Amino acid sequence: MADEKSSLLPRILVIDDELAIRRFLHTILSNEEFSLHEAEGGHSGLAAAAAFRPDVILLDLGLPDLDGIEVIRRIREWSQVPIIVLSVREREDDKVAALDAGADDYLTKPFGVGELLARIRASLRRTLQQAAEPVFTSGGLTLDLNLRQATVNGVEIPLTPTEYDLLRLLVTHAGKVLTHSQILKQIWGIAYQEQPHVLRVNISNLRRKIEADPSRPRYIVTEPGVGYRLKIIE
Structure with missing residues (x-):
């Protein structure tokens, strides 16, 4: 036994x-x-x-x-x-x-x-x-990968195509630290790997839409000097 x-x-x-x-x-x-x-x-x-x-x-x-x-x-x-x-x-x-x-x-x-x-x-x-159905939930945040739909506390959040791709990347690696370079390469391509300001602007816009207090983010957490992590919240 x-x-x-x-x-x-x-x-x-x-x-x-x-x-x-x-x-x-x-x-x-x-x-x-x-x-x-x-x-x-x-x-x-x-x-x-x-x-x-x-x-x-x-x-x-x-x-x-x-x-x-x-x-x-x-x-x-x-x-x-x-x-x-x-x-x-x-x-x-x-x-x-x-x-x-x-x-x-x-x-x-x-x-x-x-x-x-x-x-x-x-x-x-x-x-x-990752092995389960393509609906991710963390706290009040939900992303349906089939419908390409994000909701916070049941309210649908309108996202631009780039914001959706960014959130999807973070969600599919939830709990994992993604470096600035990794995110820039995946979302914008190799030519943008040395342009972190592009990422900062889009993270800021995304936080304004999904965070109750963007200055104290609950979901998208900054790893100083390294990148970002999407927290898994029970």
């Missing part, structure tokens, strides 16, 4: 060379009823990702044999499993590099247990939502 229960638990792969961090994560994640697998290097982590087929990967960037950015790139060649980076690197360009390589989220060590668990659950919910 224990093995059967374990097989039903969400699978978390921890790739980190620090034994103390792995023990800490093992304790808190086991208590939250996750099935855990550990790897202490980049190459062993890649092998474990292929064999263990985790639902979420927690990845350190400073691995002894292979940089974490390269690990992300190699995983993204064959899998879209959520990857949450846990790293002492706190510079904005390190975060952007990891996210542009394909990471879903980034937490700087030391991190709070509650914050980590919230990010893991958001990643798991996003995976489930």
